[in-house]
Amino acid sequence: MTEHRYTLTLSCPDRVGIVAAVSAFVAQYGGWIVEASYHTDLETQQFFMRQEIRADSLPFTAAELRARFAALADEFQMTWQVNDSDFRKRVVVLVSQHDHCLNDLLHRWRSGELRIDIPCVISNHQSLRSFVEWHGIPFYYVDMPKDNDQAKATAFEEISRRFDEERGDVMVLARFMQIVPVDFCACYSGRIINIHHSFLPSFVGAKPYHQAYHRGVKLIGATCHYVSDELDAGPIIEQDTMRIDHGDTVDDMVRYGKDIEKAVLARGLRYHVEDRVLVCGNKTIVFR
Amino acid sequence: MTEHRYTLTLSCPDRVGIVAAVSAFVAQYGGWIVEASYHTDLETQQFFMRQEIRADSLPFTAAELRARFAALADEFQMTWQVNDSDFRKRVVVLVSQHDHCLNDLLHRWRSGELRIDIPCVISNHQSLRSFVEWHGIPFYYVDMPKDNDQAKATAFEEISRRFDEERGDVMVLARFMQIVPVDFCACYSGRIINIHHSFLPSFVGAKPYHQAYHRGVKLIGATCHYVSDELDAGPIIEQDTMRIDHGDTVDDMVRYGKDIEKAVLARGLRYHVEDRVLVCGNKTIVFR
């Protein structure tokens, strides 16, 4: 896990010889491939690939790897990147008052399970300040009064400013119960991860457990997805469900649901920060 | 499992003393309660109850049990019934060409796992005749040409006639790929069980696996429900999901999905024929 690695991810139009070309490129420098995954999307005939290479098997740095790979990438019209495991992703967490996802993420961070940096936590409530600051992480409050669009717009500008200042890589809405403005979504496309407390596309929008209760479903679920400009309709990264029965009230669902929400968010975020998620239209390829 | 039992199911307005009254009634005759389940619906304040009593512990027949229970039932304004395990439910199976659910149900029937009678199987295709008849079960063909409403109406009249002649208790749509007419649904309310190949309310209607594929969900599911006059919107009896990933095509989903469909239908039907399902509005109470 803690080994130094370079991760190459790419997509390009499918054709014969891509794997051979990339493998030969890596092999000529003695590169040791630790993990390799491929996928072709049948509708778009787009090819997707991910390789993890042991950094110590290559005679040069990630920068040099990028420089040398560029010619091959051009030849195959690749969209691509090389990430270096020594550079941890910077994850800014947004949260309201429900803290189960935050508590879970912070534990995974401080135990070293999630290899990320958390430059700050931002909230529209003060209640979690002490817990966050105990971790040595800065906590910022933004004011989001109900029914005050101007104040909300200002708050999102503040969030945007903080995120950019902190050189954030990804923003996690860890049960941040606010609808994100469309232009904000557009600005950070593919960089905002949300956890929605239903099995999407069932029960979009507010109070999904109430919706589930009234529909009488026998399972509840949670969905981790990239935020897009349509509410709860962005590319899905991870989902899960759990069994309930007729005896469970909405409060029971809320309580049980927390366990799926935090597990699904943690898995989805891990896939993202390990460069396992490639977006293809409104779908994701997740190379687990 | 094969013990002779009476099953009492009831619902009534909730109040103190229902369980005490029913228990005392059963106990005064020495009745041995093998299973007992209760539920109060919080929205309607309706109470639901199910008790299985060993037949040999009572000094009289099911008919006599019904006669004696009537006074108590009146006092509490109960909707109720007593079923005798010696009288197996008569299940008429409707099927098109996909036979995985039919194959599964017939095996559970012939192995004695599902304690039902199957008076006949009805299909709009001839392809399964030989397999059904090998089991010694009559097979009826009904003609359902595409885009011919008159012929369809006639076919449903024929189905209705067969079902009534065979004294059917419940009709199972075991992947019967035809939309059931509204008046037919109304006529057999609570007596038609369908298996839908998605996790409802996601992906109502035709081609749910195609819908799932295009939405990019990470789990697929199946739902067993009573048919109501709104398509795929009746009370849900049982559901389940299974994990897929980006590499799975629609054909893969269809193939994997069969395993959930047949498992979910078999569980749902078993709950129904064992009198474990009580309907409350558009929801079900399932006393497993």
Add this chain to the structure above:
Amino acid sequence: MTEHRYTLTLSCPDRVGIVAAVSAFVAQYGGWIVEASYHTDLETQQFFMRQEIRADSLPFTAAELRARFAALADEFQMTWQVNDSDFRKRVVVLVSQHDHCLNDLLHRWRSGELRIDIPCVISNHQSLRSFVEWHGIPFYYVDMPKDNDQAKATAFEEISRRFDEERGDVMVLARFMQIVPVDFCACYSGRIINIHHSFLPSFVGAKPYHQAYHRGVKLIGATCHYVSDELDAGPIIEQDTMRIDHGDTVDDMVRYGKDIEKAVLARGLRYHVEDRVLVCGNKTIVFR
């Protein structure tokens, strides 16, 4: 959830009329039964029962309920108790260095999901002191040097003294990596809950993930059980499994396994503190 309730649990030799007698007893005082569950163990012909009664539906206190119930209990030779939801169970947590279960339990406690008191946390390491004390919970260190039986015996005496002083109801071994002395187990029979990181009875004892890796199983699991005098062989309260594959190393299993361990322990502890677990020989009845 936060309603004031009395919970009656009992076991006695099975016979006709137990439910009727108990129900009539509760009903005569207008007692409103919110949940009721029954079970008969076929091997011992022992009957088990649990009822939750709304406290405000009864005209007297839990003490008076106990006093009045005693005669009935004698008649049926019941082992029984009445618990009052206003008196929270006092849970002493023991932990070594792995803190995922501790973090999970403390969050459930501070969010009000687990309705318990935690009078103290005891550890043979100092590393979790700050985190525990941030919660306002006393943290006690006990010295458990390797290969020093005398020191260990002293440490367990210290634990025992703390537990008794704090009037503990139950001790939770939240990944407390020490073998508990036999006489200590005997002293607190049915009051020590352990989480073992395998699907018991597979992989008893040390390093179960290593054992799982070498056997090549396709699922790993966790088991929450009461501690008995035989290692990892006490009555099982709750278990779960998750899928792994050939690519997962022992480290991966350790990492994924944490999520099952904390979920299984949290469910098992909740069942225990809500008086849902009744022990029958070396098995448990769990009235969920």
Add this chain to the structure above:
Amino acid sequence: MTEHRYTLTLSCPDRVGIVAAVSAFVAQYGGWIVEASYHTDLETQQFFMRQEIRADSLPFTAAELRARFAALADEFQMTWQVNDSDFRKRVVVLVSQHDHCLNDLLHRWRSGELRIDIPCVISNHQSLRSFVEWHGIPFYYVDMPKDNDQAKATAFEEISRRFDEERGDVMVLARFMQIVPVDFCACYSGRIINIHHSFLPSFVGAKPYHQAYHRGVKLIGATCHYVSDELDAGPIIEQDTMRIDHGDTVDDMVRYGKDIEKAVLARGLRYHVEDRVLVCGNKTIVFR
């Protein structure tokens, strides 16, 4: 699924450049790789690989592919094979009286889901003859009287003779309740697949559901594995579990367990016949 494909599987000592060499080999002939999977076993430093290639993308036959690949295979000291999807594996099924797995396999076969040939079914009971023969599959009876070792030895000789005559590729013990002689196991190493009705290594040997009941586990399971000379200890291909509770009797477990057994066997067999399973010591790599 029905596309004509060649499947290359191999293992060899791990070193840099294997993927590059194999990919270049395939690419030089314009071979279109549809699926590719790799794994390195950390303990043995053995590399494992599987590639599916579209047959119509190569200008020659499987035989020619084998001939050309041999030099490369030698260079890397590979153990390898190339399978042609037009040549279906020949699966001989052995069964006793429990027919749920047989019914499931035969349905998957006749619906085209499992792309295999079933040259015959062999049983030590006559009860399933009619069902098998309805499928047009020969059914052979072998006499296996209890406590008669000589007769059993003769029966296994007969099975061996049939299997060889029918040019069987793999033997499936679909709940064949007989212990297979050690020399028979040795003779067909890696070619006998068994379904055991427990989550191995828990509950080896006879009556695993009884063992599970008495241990009081909260989940039951099933395991599909290659038969080795030690009882229920061969390499595991696939496993699964399902939840039970205290109310479930041994008979209930037997009934519920059938659903896991048939699902796990069907998955395991599919992995095997699609050349997805590579054996590494007493473990398997399953390239799903």
